[in-house]
Amino acid sequence: MKVSEELPSRKPNRVKGKDYSLCGVYFLTICTKERHELLGRIEEGETTYTEAGAHAADELSRIESIYPSVVVDTSIVMPNHVHLLLLLLNNELNPTISRIIQQWKGAVTKKAGFSLWQDKFHDHIVDTAKEYRSIRQYIQTNPARWETDCHNEKCRIVEDSRPRAESP
Numbered sequence: 180m181k182v183s184e185e186l187p188s189r190k191p192n193r194v195k196g197k198d199y200s201l202c203g204v205y206f207l208t209i210c211t212k213e214r215h216e217l218l219g220r221i222e223e224g225e226t227t228y229t230e231a232g233a234h235a236a237d238e239l240s241r242i243e244s245i246y247p248s249v250v251v252d253t254s255i256v257m258p259n260h261v262h263l264l265l266l267l268l269n270n271e272l273n274p275t276i277s278r279i280i281q282q283w284k285g286a287v288t289k290k291a292g293f294s295l296w297q298d299k300f301h302d303h304i305v306d307t308a309k310e311y312r313s314i315r316q317y318i319q320t321n322p323a324r325w326e327t328d329c330h331n332e333k334c335r336i337v338e339d340s341r342p343r344a345e346s347p
Contacts, residue, residue, distance in 0.1 A: 204252075204305035205265045205276055206314045209284070210297045214332060216258035217295050221325040232256050234290040238283050239263065246279060248272040255321050259332070262318045264305070276302055 211217045218232035228236060236256045242249055242265075254263035267273045274282075284296045305311050 201273070202267050202270050204311055205267070206303040206305055207263050207265060207276065207280065208260055208301040209263075209280060210260045210300075211295050212297055214259045216332070218256050218261070219258050221258060221322050224323040224325075226256060226258070226322050228256065231287070231291040231295055232258075234287045235261060235295075238286045238290070241286070242279060242283060245282065246274055249274070249279060253315050253318050255318050257321060257325070262321060264311075264315055264318060 217229060218235055219226045219228040221227075226232070236254075239251055239254050239256070239261070242251050248267065248269040250266040250268065252264040252266055254261065265276065265279065267276075280300050288294050288296070303314075305314060
């Protein structure tokens with residue numbers, strides 16, 4: 180058996196044929212390596228940053244000055260992940276989403292002095308105004324929901340330890 184046959188195939192994380200530098204609204208989630216809580220902690224619904232988390236927030240605030248055709252509409256740095264809603268405004272001047280995130284991750288890594296990030300990131304193309312409002316609210320209220328967040332290791336441990344119904 181060939182090695183490639185033994186390995187599970189990875190689901191593509193980009194829409195085939197989509198140009199990720201075109202005008203649009205993009206919801207992004209970037210996780211730390213192995214989802215370690217390197218960026219801070221949540222206390223009473225508020226994020227308290229570690230030094231690395233402060234660097235992540237600082238570099239988010241610099242994206243618009245680095246890329247004038249990009250707007251960071253809203254963002255949140257959580258203990259082990261970052262959510263942001265990006266708007267790309269000008270088809271001719273836009274970098275790709277991957278380029279923006281690569282630059283941002285690199286700047287945070289350089290300031291922190293160690294690599295914090297998973298190689299990939301999750302993106303979702305926002306199609307409607309209703310979806311935009313819902314995602315925006317989700318990002319803004321994320322710290323208040325940390326105890327039940329799927330990225331919270333304590334929550335995942337509880338989920339993993341629950342008895343499962345047997346398949347028929």
